Amino acid sequence: MKYDKGKGLYENWIVAEDDFDPAFLGKSEVTAAQGNGYMGMRSTTEETYVGEVRNTFIAGTFNKFEENEVTELPNCADLIQMDIELNGYKLDLTKGKIEGYTKALNLRTGELTREVTWHLPTGERFFLMFRRFISLNDKNLMAQSVEIKPLDATATAKIASGINGQVTNSGVQHFLEGDKRLYDGRVLQMVQTTTQSKIHLVLSTVHNFYMDELHFDASALIRMERRKIMLDFNVEIPKDKTLRIEKISNIYCSRELENEGVDLEVLKKRSSKHIKSVSEKGYEKLYQESAVSWDEKIWQKYDIIIDCPQGFDQLALRFAIYHLTIMTPAHDKRMSIGAKGLTGEGYKGHTFWDTEIFILPFFIYTDPQIARSLLEYRYLSLPGAHKKAKENGFKGAMFPWESAWLEDGEVTPEWGAADIVTGMPTKIWSGFIEQHITSDVSYAVWHYYQMTNDEDYMEKYGYELFMDTALFWSSRLEWSEEEKVYYINDVVGPDEYKEHVNNNAFVNYMAHWTLKNAMVYYELIKIKKPEVFNRLNNKLELNQAYKQWVVQIDKIYLPCPDSNLIVPQDDTYLTKESIDLSKYKNQEQVGSIFKDYNLERVNELQVSKQADVLLLLYLLEDLFDDHVKKANWAYYEPRTLHDSSLSLATHCIFASKLNEIEWAYELFLKTAQIDLGPDKMSSNHGIHAASLGGLWQCVVNGFGGIRVADGILKIEPNLPRSWKKISFPMYFKGDRLLITIDRISVRVDKLTQMNRSIDIKIYHETISLVDTVAVSYN
């Protein structure tokens, strides 16, 4: 992959490839994926290759194929594939010869282009240019433009294009055979209905043909197959003339109209009306409208400027923001972000704590309305959380480890990859005992509230989430009559290489935090917001619960730093065998330890999949002093394989805070390379959503040193050696700020009319901000 292809206006905006290696299609498909949060699509090529994965997902369309499988985001019909035959040769870049190949994703405008001069095996040359985008201006719209120019002689082109619903999720078909039709001689329309959740999709597409930009009618033969409707075109292209085909498509989904109660016929009509209007506008205008949206809605609001010699650092951050944008269903608060966004079948479109702990901070700082929408999702999915608590014999809200639709509750699959020793599938325990997600949600609500002061959210949803999550933990605690403390036994903490542990530090501290925080706000709203309190008290019997919380809170077992200041990850971690992990730690591919050990044996080693104690020491950083942080860093970093993409960013922020700035920068680069690096397989199943949120955190919370505590914004920057300056926008308590940090100063510009002054603490100096503040700190 090439990162330096952008010039001028597009410098550090272009992620490109200049060769075509069909052995590693997944990386290319995913990194250059497109979307708008409503739909997402891998950048699979128009022509087909062995090993390609053709994925289009519409957010929130979960469907369950059968009882033994969990619900997942179905792969809807493909609109992109075009079979192109030139002078009888099927377009296939592994044949003949290619010259001047570039596939480029423009992060700034959201357009994907691919150009090549292809020599047929017989020598005739064709210039080909492919362009496409998914509109950020019109969520149902996607469009393609395909140019074919014969350079040597008049040529014939056969093009087969249409709507192909034969695609599956790794062999699983989620849609019924629906109506297919061609109407007005040119519009193809297909209906897809999910087998179990009965969600309808209506897909329409139209082809427009131009020869040297002169529109003409290309005659076509229609071909219908199972779940497939195609048009076969046959065009003669004179030498040096350019045939251009515009394929403009839409997808409408009944999910988006559920509130309106409209039926399938209305959906079909909307799709038909829409396709007519966008077809008239044409590719270029539609593309410009989308590009304007990218500029106005995203880059003017979100862009972070890094002044440093390495363009890659800037590009990687934009890449993160681009993907954070296309993966987030900001249009519908009934939906959250999948662990792989909308770019792959990995994790089946499910939402994990990745959203709350790793991605949400980006939105809290950058676009709080979207952050609120994501947190409303958790409120709306309380029915599922209650169901899970009940099923497990607990009270309150027990959030599912993997979350899909609102009432679904737990959707973690029960079985995973093969155990190398037994040859049987490994049981996945996360859905049963990885319970910290409930604290993570509560923490995220608190984090959002700290940064936004959004009382409306809190009164409607936030306080209730605080209380409901506390109810769960209160019921979950296990009283030890012997030790007279509450334990939390048999859990999986963030480190998923340790299953069935007792008193994982992260779990216990976060549970304690959740309960304590609920108590603080119980007391506060009881006095200050009696109406809210009474409503919640009636609903959740808070007064009674509170009495128990008071008894429990100080008896929860919190693993303390030992004599070496090490916080034990759980009751037994420190007693386990330590082995030399160097063999597994800097592997190109994660999980290499499983080539030698099965999970059962890894369970018995001092090896962590990912940040665990260190994440605790970051999220609840005020509970631990610097000596403890340093000691635990020195202890756990070497024992952490970073076999999860949630890990590196936390360590980066941690290292930055400990002034291990070179190390921090290295971890930043490694985080960026999870998707953009040389491992050609890493992104096959989809983008690493959390690590992109983590990358943003590396910059803002790590190098920028932004924190908030007790209503005060703290800025304690620590830039990598090579970085001269960073500047980034952020919201704080409803106001929009621009933070500019260089090697010697911090400058805060207010970008909104301020209602009040804000306390900002910069490097131990507290200043009351009225307008703009600039402080030197070094």
Added chain:
Amino acid sequence: MKYDKGKGLYENWIVAEDDFDPAFLGKSEVTAAQGNGYMGMRSTTEETYVGEVRNTFIAGTFNKFEENEVTELPNCADLIQMDIELNGYKLDLTKGKIEGYTKALNLRTGELTREVTWHLPTGERFFLMFRRFISLNDKNLMAQSVEIKPLDATATAKIASGINGQVTNSGVQHFLEGDKRLYDGRVLQMVQTTTQSKIHLVLSTVHNFYMDELHFDASALIRMERRKIMLDFNVEIPKDKTLRIEKISNIYCSRELENEGVDLEVLKKRSSKHIKSVSEKGYEKLYQESAVSWDEKIWQKYDIIIDCPQGFDQLALRFAIYHLTIMTPAHDKRMSIGAKGLTGEGYKGHTFWDTEIFILPFFIYTDPQIARSLLEYRYLSLPGAHKKAKENGFKGAMFPWESAWLEDGEVTPEWGAADIVTGMPTKIWSGFIEQHITSDVSYAVWHYYQMTNDEDYMEKYGYELFMDTALFWSSRLEWSEEEKVYYINDVVGPDEYKEHVNNNAFVNYMAHWTLKNAMVYYELIKIKKPEVFNRLNNKLELNQAYKQWVVQIDKIYLPCPDSNLIVPQDDTYLTKESIDLSKYKNQEQVGSIFKDYNLERVNELQVSKQADVLLLLYLLEDLFDDHVKKANWAYYEPRTLHDSSLSLATHCIFASKLNEIEWAYELFLKTAQIDLGPDKMSSNHGIHAASLGGLWQCVVNGFGGIRVADGILKIEPNLPRSWKKISFPMYFKGDRLLITIDRISVRVDKLTQMNRSIDIKIYHETISLVDTVAVSYN
């Protein structure tokens, strides 16, 4: 495709290709398909290519994906695919260079081989040899052998191989996610259960590694994905040494054990026990056992010898017999033959009249036990036929146009390909009004009985089928008060280009025949088999029905030859427009008329898809004299596009009978070329089962001139000019004969001990056969 690759023992036994064109994989996959009637598999290559279709079907495992789709034969997990990487290059014959490529199916032994010397893009050469078979000796068994020999230097081979259930039927997944496991460190096992019909499959596979035939243990890493279990091997191969991998697999199906009432665990154990025993035997021994079965069960019994200069004629006939063998589920009378055998998704594994009219004669003559099994299938599927009759307001047995499992009844899909004018899917009327199938079944029973005298079959099943089909037709007839006759209106006859016609000649004559034949046997069994009669009378109220038959039989409207001796195909055919069909008649691809006309317009032309009146004049040939036959041949042949593979063979037999021997031979060749000819797309959806049965009929009934009437075997041969001699075995009334016909004589050898004499009529001479008879006829 090459037909002259077989030498010596294998002359005219080898269907081969000596180049590899990935644009036309379907043809190769289907023509070289393998099977044993229990399972069938396309000959898709070990390595994968764009456009390949990877199909394995187990007979009778019908499953319905959803209510709007019809039941179909599901494509079970693939056992054949192997991803082979040599020195880092994925095996891909479209890359690098290939030398000495041969893919060859040995019809005599059932083995498929593929050999090639492949040059990596970097120049290193590897000799590769692939062998595989599906056992005819052990119906659950298939085995592969893969040899890799580096010719230039020591090389590394990575091989990924296992069981892949991600395959679908054009995007439709028919199986639940089932158990997957590796046990004994080497056996992979997967359970597949159909989503609706809940049929279990257990697939087991084992890999054995040899270096220059010395067995060694190749270590492997296990990989489990959704519906997939794989082993990743990594082997170093010294220069000029041969790595050989045997992959031995089985498939067990709960259908085969339904009578035993065994459960899934027993099925798994059987599969496990079997795989252990076959793995010990190894490829070569297992292959020899299967080859012996091919010799003993098939070729010693079925082979026809054609003495002529064109080896292709001989080969084509063997090709037909080979495919007739692998497509036929002779092991289970609850199953019949799919229109595409077990070689493709076309027609979804459904059984049509193709079995009774075009394929059954082969088995009646060659292996009457199998013919009986196929006719028992129709008896067992009476529940479905009764259901259909009831649903349509008729009585008796109304056999489904497309038939699947016994109780299913009609399974013809309701919608087909797009109408080129309206852009909407075309309604498929066959399931509603293509009703002659009921006569065809009755006719087939009669044909079987004529040839075998199998009273046991007749008493148990045959007479009942005669009566039950008559009951249907009696209820189906439409009384015209005006004309005082019974019409059969609104049908589709054999010519499917004419929908909603009245009084199709084939339909009316065959309905009349069915009723008349039932009356004959009613009268006969009433006297001669009172026990059978009473049982049937009780069941079907025959006495009452018979009264009505007597009234109806002579009032059924039978379209008579007109003044030009033309039997009108239906009430309006002769009044329709005739157009010049030459443009469509000799096209490489069938259905070319639909590029210009939609079905509605074709309905209005004097154009027939396939033999219709001429088929009637063949099946009921004694009803029409030679003048009528000649006139109708002259009229209908030019109007028949042969857009169905059921057509050419009938015309061939007809032409042969009319002494149009050159024309007949041409039609024979065209029949052979439906699958073996130059059209590279014709076989994509599967083999043309009926035309293979038709090809056999061309030889035996056409050129051999074999008929039976009134218990007398008639032989009226007419060999093509270039044929010197044919000899073929056949059963007649329980005795096995060898018929030898040369240009001047006919010789009949008795191969079994005869119980009685048989009347044989050769070229107008009736001879009572005692031992061997030889008659000159020219």
